[in-house]
Amino acid sequence: MNYAKLGTIIRQEFRMTAATKAFLAMTILGPFLIAAIAILPGLLAQRQSQPSDDTRIGIVTGSDDVFARFEVSLAGTPVTPVRFTSERDGRDAIDSGAVQGSLILPDGFEGSDSLRYVSRTGTDMQIASILQATAGHIVTSTRIAEAGLDPEHIARLTQTPAVRTVRHESGASDDTATDGFAILLTALMFVMLIYMTVLLYGQMIGRSVLTEKIVNTKEIMLSSVRPTELLFGKIIGKGAASLVQYGVWIGIAALIVTVIGPRFDISLPAGLTIINLSYLLVFFLLAFFLYATAFAAVGSGAQDEQQFGQLSMPIIVFLIVPLVLVSPIVMNPEGALVVGLSHFPLTSPIVMLLRILVDRPAWWEIGLSIALLFGAIVLAGMGAARIFSVGILRSGKAGSWKEMAAWLGRR
Amino acid sequence: MVDVQQVRKTFGETVAVESVSFTATPGGVFGLIGPNGAGKSTTIRMIMNIFRPDSGQILFDGHRITEQDKNRIGYLPEERGLYKTVTVNEMLIYLARLKGAAPADAQKRIDEWLERFKLVDWKHKKIDELSKGMSQKVQFIAAIAHDPDIVFFDEPFSGLDPVSSDLMRDTILELGQSRRTVLISTHIMEHAEKICSDIVLINRGREVVAGPLKTVKEHYGHRSVIVEFDGDRQLFDTMSDVHVIAGYPRYVELRLDEGLSPDDLLTRIAGRLSISRFEVTAPSLHRIFVEQVGREEKDHELR
Numbered sequence: 041m042n043y044a045k046l047g048t049i050i051r052q053e054f055r056m057t058a059a060t061k062a063f064l065a066m067t068i069l070g071p072f073l074i075a076a077i078a079i080l081p082g083l084l085a086q087r088q089s090q091p092s093d094d095t096r097i098g099i100v101t102g103s104d105d106v107f108a109r110f111e112v113s114l115a116g117t118p119v120t121p122v123r124f125t126s127e128r129d130g131r132d133a134i135d136s137g138a139v140q141g142s143l144i145l146p147d148g149f150e151g152s153d154s155l156r157y158v159s160r161t162g163t164d165m166q167i168a169s170i171l172q173a174t175a176g177h178i179v180t181s182t183r184i185a186e187a188g189l190d191p192e193h194i195a196r197l198t199q200t201p202a203v204r205t206v207r208h209e210s211g212a213s214d215d216t217a218t219d220g221f222a223i224l225l226t227a228l229m230f231v232m233l234i235y236m237t238v239l240l241y242g243q244m245i246g247r248s249v250l251t252e253k254i255v256n257t258k259e260i261m262l263s264s265v266r267p268t269e270l271l272f273g274k275i276i277g278k279g280a281a282s283l284v285q286y287g288v289w290i291g292i293a294a295l296i297v298t299v300i301g302p303r304f305d306i307s308l309p310a311g312l313t314i315i316n317l318s319y320l321l322v323f324f325l326l327a328f329f330l331y332a333t334a335f336a337a338v339g340s341g342a343q344d345e346q347q348f349g350q351l352s353m354p355i356i357v358f359l360i361v362p363l364v365l366v367s368p369i370v371m372n373p374e375g376a377l378v379v380g381l382s383h384f385p386l387t388s389p390i391v392m393l394l395r396i397l398v399d400r401p402a403w404w405e406i407g408l409s410i411a412l413l414f415g416a417i418v419l420a421g422m423g424a425a426r427i428f429s430v431g432i433l434r435s436g437k438a439g440s441w442k443e444m445a446a447w448l449g450r451r
Numbered sequence: 452m453v454d455v456q457q458v459r460k461t462f463g464e465t466v467a468v469e470s471v472s473f474t475a476t477p478g479g480v481f482g483l484i485g486p487n488g489a490g491k492s493t494t495i496r497m498i499m500n501i502f503r504p505d506s507g508q509i510l511f512d513g514h515r516i517t518e519q520d521k522n523r524i525g526y527l528p529e530e531r532g533l534y535k536t537v538t539v540n541e542m543l544i545y546l547a548r549l550k551g552a553a554p555a556d557a558q559k560r561i562d563e564w565l566e567r568f569k570l571v572d573w574k575h576k577k578i579d580e581l582s583k584g585m586s587q588k589v590q591f592i593a594a595i596a597h598d599p600d601i602v603f604f605d606e607p608f609s610g611l612d613p614v615s616s617d618l619m620r621d622t623i624l625e626l627g628q629s630r631r632t633v634l635i636s637t638h639i640m641e642h643a644e645k646i647c648s649d650i651v652l653i654n655r656g657r658e659v660v661a662g663p664l665k666t667v668k669e670h671y672g673h674r675s676v677i678v679e680f681d682g683d684r685q686l687f688d689t690m691s692d693v694h695v696i697a698g699y700p701r702y703v704e705l706r707l708d709e710g711l712s713p714d715d716l717l718t719r720i721a722g723r724l725s726i727s728r729f730e731v732t733a734p735s736l737h738r739i740f741v742e743q744v745g746r747e748e749k750d751h752e753l754r
Binding site for chain 1: 496499500501518521522524526528530531532533535536537545546548549550551590593
């Protein structure tokens with residue numbers, strides 16, 4: 041390895057990556073984007089399922105008394121009751137848009153086992169459950185009163201306590217302990233950050249290798265440097281650019297955690313601590329180098345963008361698996377499968393980081409995971425160098441995974 | 452000096468280069484010629500140390516090529532390309548530094564060459580703004596910006612207009628006359644004929660003809676006759692002892708059978724055509740190429 045030449049390639053690759061508008065935009069907007077992708081869908085789903093404060097619902101009943109009881113019970117809920125005396129009127133009001141749906145209450149409904157709620161969408165479960173609770177409350181209190189008992193007394197007797205989940209933290213009282221849901225949000229953000237940046241930079245490296253073939257710079261490059269110098273120059277150069285980006289992001293986050301948060305008394309997302317940010321950086325770097333070598337190998341086997349996309353699929357699957365498993369991992373971070381995945385190099389950066397955030401894996405487990413990743417990076421680097429040396433000069437037919445495996449053995 | 456000794460290279464079952472030997476010395480332009488797929492590119496890649504030969508060896512000034520020798524070589528590959536998003540100057544400096552050149556020296560030479568190729572205004576423009584011809588000139592500069600001892604130009608004239616082509620030819624000749632070893636590869640014989648002092652013709656991975664161009668011309672092929680005229684070209688087709696090697700409406704290159712002298716031919720056509728030029732000449736490289744490669748192909752078919 042000629043280190044002067046390697047250094048020249050690293051500098052050039054760094055410049056070609058970092059001195060672009062896209063890089064600047066990504067550095068500034070990245071955390072917002074990732075926070076948006078990680079948190080918004082959850083928030084949005086939650087918001088959308090909250091009915092708006094003034095949802096007009098028809099109550100079809102012939103009895104003034106029944107309607108009055110519904111009116112009282114529904115006070116304080118998002119539902120505003122509108123009275124109809126016949127089912128036809130109730131249904132017409134749905135068609136005209138005056139109400140979202142109508143609850144049909146036949147005479148003597150207190151004795152019936154089921155009621156009908158007719159609605160425009162048939163999927164407004166939140167409204168249906170409010171109506172169910174309200175109708176249930178009215179029906180049971182009527183039945184209790186008919187049985188000669190005091191409905192309020194019964195309600196007090198049957199009141200159940202709510203269960204709040206808090207994370208056990210030594211030295212912190214349960215009142216100030218972090219909320220599990222907040223940790224989940226931080227975990228999601230970290231996972232999305234690693235997933236997106238590893239995918240982005242990995243593919244950037246793969247494409248950069250592919251570009252050497254497409255724009256035909258490979259020969260002039262290889263007449264000056266060894267394939268391994270070119271390969272590792274690209275990986276390290278782009279890796280350095282990604283490190284700068286992470287440095288900016290983590291720097292800002294650390295500034296918020298240590299200075300801005302305490303000074304302005306802003307409550308920070310749970311789990312956003314310096315130690316967790318450090319783990320994020322470590323696991324990102326390990327994931328980056330592992331996946332970058334794999335994408336580079338694939339880039340040298342492909343002949344065009346489309347083939348590159350096809351050949352990268354098996355790699356991307358390993359990145360997606362932990363993403364899909366986020367909630368099982370968070371719910372059961374000590375399950376055998378999760379522990380296994382947190383040591384398997386292709387999934388461990390994300391899974392181990394998740395375990396660190398929600399659980400407290402033993403230090404040796406974290407150490408083992410990092411050591412295995414190191415080992416995998418060295419092996420993948422050696423393999424990629426072999427594949428790259430053969431693949432970079434190939435033209436015509438695309439390499440397959442089978443062929444690339446065969447190139448591993450070629451000298 | 453580059454000394455290629457019986458190199459051989461196979462890829463799996465395919466023999467890309469069977470046996471090629473030649474010696475290129477400083478002070479002239481050495482031509483590596485051959486049809487497409489003859490094994491030229493593989494030979495060049497072995498010289499460039501991109502591939503290692505299966506057998507045989509390549510010596511640079513008497514020693515086996517090492518990784519360090521790469522810095523002494525300049526290379527204009529046939530498959531050309533530059534990074535599209537960087538500027539002309541950035542690309543040139545980058546490639547020169549990869550050849551171990553000091554940035555300041557490289558910059559000085561790059562500026563001189565940009566001046567010479569009238570590309571000064573494009574120095575800080577992005578590569579993807581260049582025309583094909585300009586891009587080719589930039590690649591040419593990339594091959595020589597580190598002041599190499601040995602330069603290899605693979606199809607240096609492709610894609611150039613006549614003015615640029617002449618400029619390129621003069622520059623290559625100049626480089627050849629300096630202390631450098633200059634090799635070119637081409638399948639356009641007219642170019643090779645104009646600038647090469649020595650050639651090796653390879654076909655199907657083997658050398659077919661090699662040596663100084665003058666000797667090759669004397670040794671292979673008979674003298675030919677060039678006639679420029681006004682009149683019916685068909686006249687030559689009717690003569691059984693005259694063979695048209697290259698024929699155009701007012702120009703023919705002819706090979707005469709043993710018994711027929713150029714004087715006899717002149718007597719025969721005088722008065723029947725209006726002759727503006729009648730020249731007895733050594734056979735063109737084009738003809739030697741066509742004949743030798745044609746014979747090889749025929750032998751191969753018979754085998």
